[in-house]
Amino acid sequence: MTLEIIGISVLWLFLFLYVIVASIDFGAGFFNAYSAFTNKQHILTGIIQRYLSPVWEVTNVFFVFFFVGVIGFFPQTAFYYGTTLLVPASIALILLSIRGSYYAFATYGAKINHRGYIYMYGLSGLLLPASLSPVLAMSEGGFIKMDGDSPYLDYLALFTSPLTWSIVVLSLAAVLYISAVFLTWYASKAGDAKATHLMRKYALLWAGPTIITATGIIFELRSHNAEHYSRLLDLWWIFGLSFLLFLGTVYLLWKRRNYGWAFILLVGQFFTAFFAYGVSHYPYLLYPYLTIYDSFTNEAMAISLIIAFIAGLGLLLPSLYLLFRLFLFDKDYVKGKSDYHA
Amino acid sequence: MGFEDTALLSRILTLMTLSFHILYATVGVGIPLMIMIAQWVGIKKNDEHYILLARRWARGFVITVAVGVVTGTAIGLQLSLLWPEFMQLAGNVIALPLFMEVFAFFFEAIFLGIYLYTWDRFEDQRKHLLILIPVALGAAASSLFITIVNAFMNSPQGFEILNGEFVNVQPLLAIFNPAVPTKVAHVMSTAFMTSAFVLASIAALRMIGGSDHVYHKKALFLTMKIGLIFSIATAIIGDFSGKYLAEYQPEKLAAAEWHFETEGDAGLILFGVLDGQEPKYAIKIPYALSILAHGTPGAEVIGLNEFPEDERPPLWIHYLFDTMVGIGMWLAFFSMVYVVGAWRGWAIVRAKWFRWLLLATGPLALVAIEAGWWFTEVGRQPWILRGYMKTADAATTSGQVDLMIILFAGLYIILGIGTVVVLTRMYKRNPVEKELADREAKKGGVQE
Numbered sequence: 134m135t136l137e138i139i140g141i142s143v144l145w146l147f148l149f150l151y152v153i154v155a156s157i158d159f160g161a162g163f164f165n166a167y168s169a170f171t172n173k174q175h176i177l178t179g180i181i182q183r184y185l186s187p188v189w190e191v192t193n194v195f196f197v198f199f200f201v202g203v204i205g206f207f208p209q210t211a212f213y214y215g216t217t218l219l220v221p222a223s224i225a226l227i228l229l230s231i232r233g234s235y236y237a238f239a240t241y242g243a244k245i246n247h248r249g250y251i252y253m254y255g256l257s258g259l260l261l262p263a264s265l266s267p268v269l270a271m272s273e274g275g276f277i278k279m280d281g282d283s284p285y286l287d288y289l290a291l292f293t294s295p296l297t298w299s300i301v302v303l304s305l306a307a308v309l310y311i312s313a314v315f316l317t318w319y320a321s322k323a324g325d326a327k328a329t330h331l332m333r334k335y336a337l338l339w340a341g342p343t344i345i346t347a348t349g350i351i352f353e354l355r356s357h358n359a360e361h362y363s364r365l366l367d368l369w370w371i372f373g374l375s376f377l378l379f380l381g382t383v384y385l386l387w388k389r390r391n392y393g394w395a396f397i398l399l400v401g402q403f404f405t406a407f408f409a410y411g412v413s414h415y416p417y418l419l420y421p422y423l424t425i426y427d428s429f430t431n432e433a434m435a436i437s438l439i440i441a442f443i444a445g446l447g448l449l450l451p452s453l454y455l456l457f458r459l460f461l462f463d464k465d466y467v468k469g470k471s472d473y474h475a
Numbered sequence: 476m477g478f479e480d481t482a483l484l485s486r487i488l489t490l491m492t493l494s495f496h497i498l499y500a501t502v503g504v505g506i507p508l509m510i511m512i513a514q515w516v517g518i519k520k521n522d523e524h525y526i527l528l529a530r531r532w533a534r535g536f537v538i539t540v541a542v543g544v545v546t547g548t549a550i551g552l553q554l555s556l557l558w559p560e561f562m563q564l565a566g567n568v569i570a571l572p573l574f575m576e577v578f579a580f581f582f583e584a585i586f587l588g589i590y591l592y593t594w595d596r597f598e599d600q601r602k603h604l605l606i607l608i609p610v611a612l613g614a615a616a617s618s619l620f621i622t623i624v625n626a627f628m629n630s631p632q633g634f635e636i637l638n639g640e641f642v643n644v645q646p647l648l649a650i651f652n653p654a655v656p657t658k659v660a661h662v663m664s665t666a667f668m669t670s671a672f673v674l675a676s677i678a679a680l681r682m683i684g685g686s687d688h689v690y691h692k693k694a695l696f697l698t699m700k701i702g703l704i705f706s707i708a709t710a711i712i713g714d715f716s717g718k719y720l721a722e723y724q725p726e727k728l729a730a731a732e733w734h735f736e737t738e739g740d741a742g743l744i745l746f747g748v749l750d751g752q753e754p755k756y757a758i759k760i761p762y763a764l765s766i767l768a769h770g771t772p773g774a775e776v777i778g779l780n781e782f783p784e785d786e787r788p789p790l791w792i793h794y795l796f797d798t799m800v801g802i803g804m805w806l807a808f809f810s811m812v813y814v815v816g817a818w819r820g821w822a823i824v825r826a827k828w829f830r831w832l833l834l835a836t837g838p839l840a841l842v843a844i845e846a847g848w849w850f851t852e853v854g855r856q857p858w859i860l861r862g863y864m865k866t867a868d869a870a871t872t873s874g875q876v877d878l879m880i881i882l883f884a885g886l887y888i889i890l891g892i893g894t895v896v897v898l899t900r901m902y903k904r905n906p907v908e909k910e911l912a913d914r915e916a917k918k919g920g921v922q923e
């Protein structure tokens with residue numbers, strides 16, 4: 134394995150983890166706002182506050198890890214993506230700020246339960262995937278162009294491309310689906326029958342759109358980036374496996390059984406699809422300008438980053454285990470029996 | 476829009492985000508230590524007041540952390556968005572501490588979550604206190620790593636450039652650059668000092684408001700003692716920072732002191748205005764600049780005229796330097812008066828006007844933080860990477876920076892107001908007196 138491959142694998146893994154934990158976070162906010170809107174309020178609020186409040190900062194760090202890591206391992210990305218992403222990334226930052234301040238101001242702070250704030254928080258959960266996911270479309274090439282020496286983003290091409298919109302729709306469906314499956318499990322652990330029922334319904338509702346848009350994107354790619362498309366097809370069996378895992382989740386949800394397993398299968402489904410997509414994207418970071426090889430940092434830096442990563446992981450994994458044991462796997466905490474908030 | 480313009484706009488946006496982030500970051504580095512001290516004293520003396528102090532600080536801390544995280548995420552991304560050329564270069568040489576910083580964030584975030592949600596969950600209070608240690612270490616480590624990056628911008632080393640390519644990169648050499656020791660030490664001690672004074676201001680505010688509870692007196696005395704220790708440390712380390720500058724960035728020190736000709740027996744100039752190369756209406760402390768720079772009154776200090784015009788920092792950083800040092804001296808002196816006075820039972824310590832001065836310590840320290848950072852950062856101009864890359868050549872070519880400035884200005888205004896409103900509401904709704912009574916009723920016993 135070359136250093137380049139190790140670097141990109143680490144980053145892709147953390148991006149995947151971010152996608153999962155952030156989807157749970159974004160989706161939960163949306164469901165919360167939606168239930169407030171339909172006056173079924175507070176079926177979910179308790180769960181959101183119990184699970185999400187202690188971990189949102191950690192979720193955010195996954196994101197920071199990704200963009201700092203990319204610059205570390207592939208400094209040239211700063212030149213292409215940094216210059217072109219100013220506007221979309223700034224919008225994403227503003228939306229992230231709304232969410233961060235919601236946790237701070239509304240849940241641990243002054244307990245502001247202003248409806249407007251709840252809606253804003255919920256809406257930001259949908260707008261965020263919509264503003265982050267076009268980056269995937271951009272990486273397929275054709276949207277970032279060169280003006281002499283400096284890259285720029287062709288907004289018109291980006292926003293009129295069916296590929297962009299399919300990716301946006303997929304990200305929305307996936308966020309709601311991942312989040313609903315997780316919350317079904319969490320609510321059932323908490324013994325909250327009402328919330329379990331509601332979330333199970335949402336999970337089943339969003340399963341279909343998720344798989345349909347995901348398939349759609351593969352077809353969009355055929356016309357947009359034929360090279361990538363043919364590499365995707367070479368990996369058809371991984372996508373097949375992913376589809377089987379998807380069926381497993383839906384089956385368990387349908388039968389109202391083993392919600393924990395349903396969630397694990399879902400993680401497997403996304404993991405396989407995400408990696409198959411990533412592998413087929415290889416070696417490009419940005420078609421056709423940037424590959425992981427010509428943008429890679431020098432060897433000394435790469436090795437020191439990998440050593441730092443391993444050392445960091447040694448610190449991180451036990452801490453994450455502790456966090457999850459206390460807030461995800463602790464029966465009394467999940468059930469809301471014990472409230473030890475400062 | 477030309478390149479010059481986007482460089483200027485990018486500087487404005489960077490300045491805005493960093494100036495906002497640093498307020499929260501400073502407090503984020505310092506307050507965990509303060510909470511730790513209070514909780515430890517509380518456990519040790521079995522004094523409910525200190526425990527409650529720790530708990531109430533922790534609650535407020537969450538708010539500032541959240542805004543710190545949000546604005547930190549903003550600056551982290553903005554560095555790549557606004558300075559792509561610089562980050563491309565920096566990524567090759569100084570990415571290591573940036574990357575390690577992320578692990579420090581993880582560590583801090585995880586244990587902060589645990590700490591906040593496990594009050595009273597453990598039988599043994601000391602176990603809970605233990606969880607705070609990784610929070611404090613994580614915060615200190617994140618300031619350590621980011622300050623290393625900034626130090627590197629001031630005294631880059633650990634690489635060679637050959638035909639625009641990086642050769643012979645040595646990540647560890649880049650990390651241990653000459654600016655690191657003084658910079659890191661100064662940043663940390665000012666963070667502790669500022670946090671202590673900010674907390675002292677809160678106690679003073681309640682006392683001015685008429686509360687005479689012993690809780691506030693304990694809080695004030697504790698924080699002022701800590702403030703005194705760290706303001707003395709800050710002044711000493713600041714003196715070393717001056718020596719660092721004299722050695723490695725003489726143009727910054729010379730611009731700060733309006734010192735044009737290289738000469739010995741150099742005096743320190745305070746305030747004043749500049750007329751050509753002549754300071755007017757200034758207070759001059761003889762030999763002080765030579766002492767600050769090299770430790771002896773006769774030592775020669777390099778003057779600004781040694782540098783080409785287009786490599787000189789702007790001269791107005793003089794006022795930033797004066798502001799920082801002035802505030803530093805005042806706070807060290809004033810906290811000394813308070814601590815001695817409170818210990819000896821002097822009457823002035825209880826006077827109303829004195830309490831107003833106590834109230835001012837926190838805001839003054841924050842002003843000094845801003846002045847200090849502006850001084851170093853503006854004083855590095857025109858370089859973004861001293862000696863290698865000019866700021867104007869590093870900026871983005873995107874034409875939309877102006878719009879982003881407006882967007883982010885709006886965000887910071889909202890976040891700033893939000894912090895103040897939420898913090899005051901939180902404490903007004905649940906005053907100490909009430910909470911103390913509640914806790915005593917719950918325990919069925921009285922302590923003190």
Ligand code: HDD
Pocket residue numbers: 629654657658659661662665668669709710712713714716717719720727799800802803804840841843844845846847848849850851
């Ligand atoms: C509460 C805040 C505060 C206070 C009271 C002081 N400083 Fe400071 N100073 C900072 C906050 C700060 C800072 C914000 O932390 C800076 C900006 C960048 C840095 O490294 O630290 C800084 C930078 C800084 C530098 C520039 C270092 C460089 O560019 O590498 C010097 C020479 C001093 N300080 C010297 C002093 C002296 C002699 C002080 C006398 C009391 C003093 N500072 C008080």
Ligand code: HEM
Pocket residue numbers: 190193194197493496497499500501502503504539540541543544545546547548549550551554580581583584614617618621622625662
């Ligand atoms: C020397 C000045 C700085 C100090 C002392 C500092 C310190 C901190 C601290 C302590 C936090 C955690 C917030 C909290 O817990 O209160 C934080 C957050 C953050 N800072 Fe700064 N910071 C500084 C400047 C910067 C700069 C220049 C960057 C950009 C590279 C940056 C990037 C970040 C990021 C990305 C976060 C959010 C981390 C998260 O998601 O948890 N900081 N900073």
Ligand code: HEM
Pocket residue numbers: 486487489490493494496497554558561621622624625628845848849852853855856858859866
């Ligand atoms: C958190 C405390 C900090 C504050 C308040 C601060 C303040 C400033 C200011 C005022 C400027 C504008 C200078 C000018 O245009 O004349 C600036 C520029 C800049 N700073 Fe800092 N800074 C801080 C820390 C850092 C750190 C730790 C880094 C490195 C990671 C950093 C990176 C930059 C960059 C890239 C620029 C733009 C280029 C330049 O103007 O030289 N800053 N900062």
